[in-house]
Amino acid sequence: MNICIALKVKIIDFIRGTLSKFIIPITLLFFLYSPKSVAQNVEKIAVSDYDELFITIYMANGFNFETDVLISDKNQLFLNVKDIFKKLKIKCISQDGDFIGFIKNENNLYKIDFKKDKITVGAQSFNISNGYVEIFGTTYIAASIISEAFGINVLFNPRSLSAKLSSTFELPFLKQLRIEETRNNISKLRGKPSIADTIIQxxxxxxxxxxxxxxxxSVQTTNNTNTNSVSLGLGTELLFGEANISLTYNDQYNFDSRQLQYNWRWIDNDKKLITQAxxxxxxxxxxxxxxxxLVGVTFNNSPNTIRKASGTFTINDSTEPNWTVELYINDILVDYTVADASGLYAFKVPIVYGYTTLKLKFYGLLGEERTEERTMNTPYTFVPANTLEYNATSGILQDGQGSRFSQIGFNYGVNRFLTVGGGLEYLSSIPNTPYIPFAKMAIQPFSKMILNFEYAHNVRFKSLLNFYVTESAFLEINYSKFKADQLAVRFNALEELKIRFSMPFKAQLFSGFTKFNFNQFKYQSFIYNQFDFTFSGYYKQFNINSSSxxxxxxxxxxxxxxxLNLSYRFNSGLVMRPSINYNINxxxxxxxxxEIEKRISKMYFSVSYERNLQxxxxxxxxxxxxxxxxxxxxLSSSFSNNNLMFSENAQGSLAFGAGNNYIHTSNNSAVGKGGILFYPFLDLNRNGKLDPGEKKVLLSSVNVSGGVAEISGKDFTVRIFDLNAFVNYNIEFSNTSLDYISWRFxxxxxxxxxxPNQYKRIFVPIIxxxxxxxMVYLLAGQEMKGQGRVTLAIYNKKKQKVAEVLSESDGYYSYLGLEPGEYSVQVDSLQMKTLDxxxxxxxxxxxxxxSEEGDIVEGIDFVLQPIISEKKLVLGKDSIQKNSVPLKKIEKN
Incomplete structure (x- = not known):
């Protein structure tokens, strides 16, 4: 009996020793290898032959994103298909271990079937039996298969760890960006507010x-004729509106009340009854x-924003050579150009809704004294469908007789292409018929054609046709017929016909445009005809302009x-402009x-000579x-007819209220403009206010739509000058302009x-x-190493998820962006359950x-272990994986 007991003890010890020597290593091998034949047939190639990388993928239009990929020892690229589809906004849903969705359109369905080792796109099928790998729940598919099946091509550059992505169709992500950009542009043109985090009224x-x-x-001449003139303008805010006053004095003339101009303006686009006054x-x-x-009062219910309708019309005229011309619509700068060698310029003016004021500003080469403004009548008025807009004006003319003037008019949008209007005008200086009722109609049958008709009782009938013959060739026909004995418009013909045609052209390196004008004025005793033809062309640095x-x-x-005017710009910046006038008769x-001119930075110098043979x-x-x-x-000087003349001029502006007793000086006008002052500061207590002890922050850059930001290194204030009053501007701050990566706007x-005439102060909190x-570790037997692609979620005190992060290939994870407070870092329970x-x-x-620099909590580590099942497991004989874990544990058959 004792011998039997001793024999049993030895057998048990032998079995235990055998289990410890063989069963434990076998169990460990199970966790290091994935059974190929039974684990859904997913692992096709040894993962030890691959490197996991984090790369940047670049797309068209400069967009890019980051994703993780696998690179084989033969430089074959495997893509995380679900992550890429998600970022490209291609529908991808997991269903029973497979991926389903649609590509290009909703009718073109696809399915990635891992059980059958194939991809089905529409009626086509593609074999993927040796073209995908799965690691820790993430499936990677060969880039060549993605290209063949879906038309998405990814070209990998191993040196820069980046890739270029292209496709045979418009990707949903790029399509969405294009649509959003188009909608934003339309919203801007229609005057709709842009989306911003903060709106400052x-x-x-x-x-x-x-x-x-x-x-x-000041002007001096050798014949002792001296002239001096001074102008002064003041800009303020008075009674909640913009108040400007200007005075011009010339010592050669007696003071006249017309030399004093003043204007008070109020605008509130949120009001319905009166928007502008x-x-x-x-x-x-x-x-x-x-x-x-005219001195008086005017008001209307049209907003000052640019609400663009469809279509454009063309303005072309002439000024001095090389002058800069700016186009303003409702006091908003919309375009600018430089006149050519003969002074010719052209604009494409967008058609906008409502009562519109067009203004042209001309900037000469010698200073502000050669700057002029021209305010133009808009040829027609369109308003949105089912919208009624009115305008009322009344005042007294400074004509020495105290003539009274009044006008009230309305416009109604019948639909998007038809606007009708009318009104009544009164001018007391017109004998017998001071009242002028009028009616008008604007029709836009399609975007390239506009018809406008206007009838003023006992004064005139006027019609206008604007038509784009091609995308750029523009035709305008303007016809007016006046009543013979009318006195409202004096010194005019009985009939006026004006035809304008302009057409730009471009042929390789040569470009330019042609302009044709014909005017006919019919008087009682004769007809006066005018015709001119202009050709202007550019070839590299050469410009030619010929007018007849x-x-x-x-x-x-x-x-x-x-x-004939010629112009040539040398590489040194020197410009030469010869010209000649020829009498054909x-x-x-x-x-x-x-003329020879030279520009050097902020300096301009020119010398010209002219010989008049006549x-x-x-x-x-x-x-x-x-x-x-x-x-x-x-400074300028001229010599003509033995008379020598000298001229000196200077102009500038001062803007007050820019903070810290700072006075902004400029060589441009400041009256009627406004500005913005931004005070970025580190908001430690997060109350949005600059409190004692909180410091200001110096920024490196600020993006301003329609303006330029000046950042002071002394007081850290961001100043934006020379902005139009009553206009919305968008300002964008980037976190990359801050000194610390832990700081955020x-x-x-x-x-x-x-x-108007003010600097708005805005505090910008920075947190x-x-x-x-x-680290995330994987414990397998006695070995523990870092494990990638583990999802960790961060929850706040209210158990709300605030962030999610994936561990990297070596197991390291980090997240920057937590505000001060209590949080909980948790491993994704669903992922753990899926992987067992x-x-x-x-x-x-x-x-x-x-903390001022940002608090850092380190060493929040997690250890993962496989759940040991009591059921027996079977190992696949041909599984050779070393750097992965089982995808699924199954029972023994």
Whole structure:
């Protein structure tokens, strides 16, 4: 009996030793290898032959994203298909271990079937039996298969660890961006507000002084004729509106009340009954001819925003050579151009809804004294469908007789292409018929054609056709017929016909445009015809402009002239412009000349010579201009008919209220403009206010739509100058402009409505965020190493998920962006359940403390272990994986 017991003990010890020597290593091997034949047939290739990388994928239009991929030892690329489809916004749903969705359109369905080792797209099938790998629940498919099946091509660059993505169709992600950009552009053109984190409305003041414009000009001649002129402009905010006043004085003339101009303007686009109102010196789109400034009041219910309708019309005219011309619609700069060698310029003007004011500003080369403004009547008015807009104006003309003027008009949008309107105008200086009722109609049958009709009783009938013959060739026909004895518009013909045609062209390196004008004026006793043709072309640095003019009065012979202007810009910046005038009737040169100019940074210098053969005199001009930070100064001299003339001029502006006793000086006008002051600061207590102990922050850059930001290194204030009043501007702050990666702007985008003649102060809070990091380990037997692609979620005190992060290939994870407070870091329980693992611990609490540089919580580690099942497991004989874990544990058959 004792022998039997001793034999049993030895057998048990032998079995235990055998189990410890063989069963445990076999069990360990089970966790290191995936059974190929039974685990859904997913692992096809040894994962030890692959490297897991995190790369950047670049797409069209500069967009990019980051994703993880596998690279084989033969440089074969495997893509995380679900992650890429998610970022490209291609529908991808997991269903029973497979992926389903649609590509290109909803009717083109696809299915990635791992059980059958194939991809089905529509009616096509693709074999993937040796083209995918799964690691820790993530499936990677060969890039070549993705390209063949879905038309998505990914070209990998191993040196830069990046890839270029292209497709045979428009990706949903790019399509969505394109649609959003188009909608944003349409919203801007229609005057709809842009989406911003913070909207700053107007600040109202009873009175607040703002800006000063000044200018001085003096002329001396050898015949003792001296002229001096001074102009001064003041800009303020008065009674919640913009108040501007300007005074011009010339010592050669007695003071006249017309030298004093003043205007008070109020705008609130949120109001319905009255949106805009003005008092003072006004501009009116009148039917009658107003020969003196109008002082009075006007108001309407049209917003000052640019609400673009479809279509454009063309403005082309002439000014001085190389002058800069700016186009303003409702006091908003929409475009600018530079006149050519002959002074010709052209604009495509967008058609906008409502009562519209067009303004052209011309900037000369010698200083502000050569700057002029032209306010133009809009040829027609469109309003949105089912919308009624009105305009009322009343005042007194400064014509020495106190003539009274009034006008009230309305426009109604019948539909998107038809607007009807009418009204009544009164001018007391018109004998017998001071009242002028009028009606008008604007039709846009399609975007390239506009018809406008206007009838003013006992004054005129006027019609206008604008038509784009091609995408750029523009035709305008304007016809007016006046009543014979009317006195509203004096010094006019009985009939006027004006035809304009312009067409740009481009052929390789040569480009330009042609312009054709024909005017006919019918008077009682004769007909006056005008014709001119202009050709302007550019080839590299060479510009040619040729203009021909034909004028004929009645049956008398036509007078024909031609002007040729050339311009060439050397690589040194020197510009040479010769010109010649030729009389075709007499077959003689009338005038010739040449000009040389040079621009160096803020300095401009020119010398010109002109010989007039008809009057036999010579003219010489010398000009100099320099832009100082606070002023633009100019000097000029000319010699003509033995008379020598000198001229000096200077102009500038001062803007007050820019913070810290700072006065902004400029060589441009500041009256009627506004500005914004941003004060970025580190908001430690997160109350949105700059409290004692909280410091200001210096930014490296700020993005402003329609403006330029000036960042002060002294007081860290961001100043934006020269903005149009009553206009919304979008300002964007980027976290990359901050010194610390742990700093974040509380709000990144601001929409600010600019106050007139004021600087709006806005505090920009910056918060400091914390970071948590740690490791995720996989414990297999006695070996513990880092494990990638483990999902960790971060919850706040209210058990709300605030962030989610994946561990990297070596097991390391980190997340930066936690505000001070209590959090819990947890391993994703659903992922653990799917993989049959458990984490120790499952969750860990952390505290992010308030810190200027950002608090860092380190060492939040987790250890993963496979759940040991009591059921027996079978190992696949041909499984050779070393760097992965079982995808699924199954029972023995």
């Amino acid at each position: 107007r600040d109202y003041h009873l009175f607040s002084f703002g800006s000063v414009d000044w200018a001085f000009n 003005q008092i003072g010196t006004l501009f009116s789109q009148s039917i009658s001819q107003l020969n003196a400034p 003019f034909i004028n004929r009065v009645g049956s008398s012979p036509a007078q024909m002239n031609s002007i 007499t077959n003689h040169v009338v005038r010739f000349g040449a 009057f036999k005199n010579d003219n010489v001009f010398v000009n100099f201009k320099y832009d100082l930070p606070f002023s633009r100064v100019g 509380k709000r990144n985008t601001y929409q600010v409505l600019v106050d 400091s965020v914390g970071e948590v990091n740690g 693992y458990k984490a120790t611990p499952m969750a860990q609490p952390i505290i992010i403390r308030m």
